[in-house]
Amino acid sequence: MNAPGALIFSAFPLLAVELDANHAPLVLAGVLLSLVVIYFASKVGGELSGxxxxxxxxxxLIAGVAIGASALHLLVFPENGAIAAxxxxxxxxQWIEPLTPAAAASIFQSEGEVISVLAxxxxxxxxxxIGLESDVKELQKVGYQATIVACVGVAVPFAAGTAGLMYLFNVPAIPAIFAGAALTATSIGITSKVLSEIxxxxxxxxQIIVGAAVIDDILGIIVLAVVASLAKTxxxxxxxxxxxxxxxxxFLVGSILLGNVxxxxxxxxxxxxKTxxxxxxxxxxxxxxxxxxxxxIHLEAILGAFAAGLVLEETDERKELDEQVKPIADMLVPIFFISVGAKVDLGVLNPFLPENxxxxxxxTFLILVAIVGKVVTGWAVFGQPGINRWAIGIGMIPRGEVGLVFAAIGAASGALDKSLQAAxxxxxxxxxxLAPPFLRIAFGSAQASPEQAPDVVP
Structure with a gap:
């Protein structure tokens, strides 16, 4: 009778490159140990951050950087040039069972591919x-002001980042476009949390910030689908x-329109x-x-997942569905964040090496464009006397999880080299x-009152 590990990996021949059946359990052992490291790091990093x-x-993300190629080498991946050693x-x-170099390389390759698939x-x-949490009806309430802020917040950093990389640093078009696209998104979760707290x-x-951040996500996903497809060709x-x-x-608009049906x-x-x-x-x-x-259809799988969330956001069972999705997300999403951080080699930005x-x-250029390109969105609001433009601009700054999606897909597609990914x-x-403390400063030190505090914190 085959061991469980052999059964699992015999079903995935692409994950078991030249892998001897006797070594298949070691792949499973490596995956399980990797998951222990990932979950431990995610909780320690998340709790310290909180x-x-x-x-x-x-x-x-920082925990991933710490355990990955930049520091501890607890989690490294062959697609980033790492070897089993x-x-x-x-x-x-190797302590459990001595391996030949060929077997070790094969196990390392298979283990990395399994973790990458889970990510x-x-x-x-x-x-x-994110799609489930994006309220399309709320977007309609904030209307054109949020739409203008979002469009400016996408167009300015994308254009400035892409043009600057191409003409100032001679970065090829595809990597420059991908890096410019990574500057477009705004993290609605981070901004909403801070706004709620104050x-x-x-x-x-x-309302303008949250509405614009949601529209930013939609525009950003469209931009990501386009540039990822360009990277493939x-x-x-x-x-x-x-x-x-x-x-x-x-695809997105059609999904939303068909949502009611x-x-x-x-x-x-x-x-x-009934089960x-x-x-x-x-x-x-x-x-x-x-x-x-x-x-x-040669877009991105995440675009379809986002569209599905937007469609189901309109259902009567959305709140219950959101609650049921969260524990599953809690199990799988940290693998993505930790993996993104682990794949980054900050050594390529060591200032003491001339080539870096x-x-x-x-x-430094990307950081400046990322900040300025969003701060200017506050001045895209018009017809609103007394509006806090600085607060709107600062509220659009954090990239958060969506920016990491850009970096991960760009690296996986080969569009981004190590230094550009690290940047x-x-x-x-x-x-x-930077965004949370400066957003508090922009709004002042006012604390949430019972009238202002929302029932649910995103």
């Missing part, structure tokens, strides 16, 4: 969850770009089911099918660090 009044996702986990497996599923669930979530500025074809923009927009069918199906998972399983079937469609100084300069990660970390 104690310092920063978003947990920031702590998870670089991995502490592989060293532990991909994690980011799909993350975008599905009692400004329901203020005019707070390796060339800029105007007709292809137009097709991608039109198809991504039509689908919602009734979804609720009817879930009510017919466990009657709500969550149909929801994930829909989310994964939409992710498959997005991938099949250009990369460090690029990182984007540093930009995400700093903008996420």
């Amino acid at each position: 104690m310092l009044d920063f978003p947990p996702v920031l702590g998870e 670089d991995s502490v986990i592989m060293t532990v497996l 991909e599923i994690g980011v799909i669930i993350l975008l599905f969850e 009692g400004q979530l329901k203020s005019k500025e707070g 390796g060339e800029i074809d105007i007709l292809n770009v137009v097709y991608l923009i039109v198809s991504a927009t039509a 689908f919602n009734k069918s979804f609720i009817a199906v879930s009510n017919l089911l 466990r998972g009657n709500l969550i399983i149909p929801a994930f079937i829909f989310a994964f099918f939409m992710a498959f469609i997005g991938n099949a 100084r250009v990369g460090l300069t690029i990182a 984007i990660i540093i930009m995400v970390i700093l903008t996420t660090f």
Whole structure:
């Protein structure tokens, strides 16, 4: 009888490159040990970040950097140039059972691919969850002001970042476009949390910021779908770009328009089911099918997952569904965040090495564009005398989880080299660090009152 590890990995021949059946259990052991490291690091990082009044996702990212290629080498990946000898986990497996170099390399490759697949599923669930939390009706209330702020917040950093990288640093077009696109998104979760804590979530500025952040996410996902597809082809074809923009927009808009029709069918199906998972399983079937469609039409799987979240956000069971998604997200999304941090090698930005100084300069440039490109959005608001423009601009600064999605997909597609990926990660970390304290300063020291505090903190 085959061992469980052999059964699991015999079903995935691509994950077991030249892997002897006797060594398959070691792949499973490596994956399990990697998950122990990932979950331990995510909780330690998240708790420490929360104690310092920063978003947990920031702590998870930094914890990933600490255990990855930049420091402890507890979690390293072959696609980033690491070998089995670089991995502490592989060293532990060698203690369990001595391995030939070929077997060690094969196990290391398979283990890394399994973790990467779990991280991909994690980011799909993350975008599905973000879609569920994006209230389309609330967007209609803040209307054109939030739309203008969002469009400026996408166009300015994207144009400035892309043009600056190409003309100041001679970065090729595709990597420059990808890095510019990574500057576009705004983290609605981080901004909403701070606004709620200081009692400004329901203020005019707070509503514009949250509405613009949601629209930013939608525009950012469309931009990501376009640039990721460009990275796959390796060339800029105007007709292809137009097709991608039109198809991504039509995909999202069509999903939202069909939402009302689908919602009734979804609720009817879930009510017919009487066993466990009657709500969550149909929801994930829909989310994964939409992710498959997005991938099949040469966009991105995450675009489909985001669209599925937007559709199901309109259902009567949305709150219950959101509660059921959270524990699953808690299990898989940290794998994504930790993996993103672990794959970053901050050594490529070491200022003491002359060859790294250009990369460090690029990182500084991206940070400046990331901040200025969002702060100017406050001055895109018009017809609102006395509006706090600084607060609106600062509220749009944090990139958070969406910026990490850009960095991860850019690295996986080969569009971003190590220095550019590290520069984007540093930009995400700093903008996420800076936004909460400066947003509090911009609004003053007012605390949340019972009238202002929302019932649910995003």
